[in-house]
Amino acid sequence: MRLDRSLLDRRQFLDGVMGAGVIGLGATAGETVLGFLTGLEEPEPDHIVLAGPMLETLSQKQYVLAPYGPRPVMVFRLPSGELRALSAVCTHGQCNVRYRPETNDIYCACHQGRFTAEGINVPGTPPPRPLRTFHIRRQDDGTLIVAAEPFEPGPSSNPTDTP
Numbered sequence: 001m002r003l004d005r006s007l008l009d010r011r012q013f014l015d016g017v018m019g020a021g022v023i024g025l026g027a028t029a030g031e032t033v034l035g036f037l038t039g040l041e042e043p044e045p046d047h048i049v050l051a052g053p054m055l056e057t058l059s060q061k062q063y064v065l066a067p068y069g070p071r072p073v074m075v076f077r078l079p080s081g082e083l084r085a086l087s088a089v090c091t092h093g094q095c096n097v098r099y100r101p102e103t104n105d106i107y108c109a110c111h112q113g114r115f116t117a118e119g120i121n122v123p124g125t126p127p128p129r130p131l132r133t134f135h136i137r138r139q140d141d142g143t144l145i146v147a148a149e150p151f152e153p154g155p156s157s158n159p160t161d162t163p
């Protein structure tokens with residue numbers, strides 16, 4: 001069935017769609033700005049646990065990204081077998097960095113920034129500061145705990161607290 005007259009003409013319909021889009025965009029931008037100004041972003045946890053698929057990815061690719069509150073942390077395996085955890089956010093422009101096993105360094109594709117495997121910014125590349133370091137402890141069941149603060153000395157049977 002076709003109506004002879006529409007309740008909305010084409011112009012009104014497009015105005016409505018555009019208005020809804022502008023309102024949605026404004027709400028998203030407002031939330032982002034408000035969160036930035038008030039510091040109301042997702043809180044950072046004391047620690048995270050890497051298990052299951054994350055550990056499989058780590059063993060296959062030699063590095064894995066995991067959310068640590070609002071920002072990702074990168075856990076990777078050095079050629080020596082040692083595990084390391086660093087912030088995956090570049091200190092230059094907040095892009096994500098990645099570990100490169102083939103060169104044993106950390107690379108930021110945004111402006112060709114480089115860090116050593118210890119997270120130290122390489123002179124002559126854009127990043128102005130080292131990456132934030134995290135600590136790792138392996139549990140008896142093989143899972144990894146990643147924490148921003150060093151672990152208390154304790155009865156863990158297999159500590160690999162780094163760095």
Ligand code: FES
Pocket residue numbers: 090091092093094095108109110111112113114126127
């Ligand atoms: S954001 Fe990483 S080098 Fe610029």
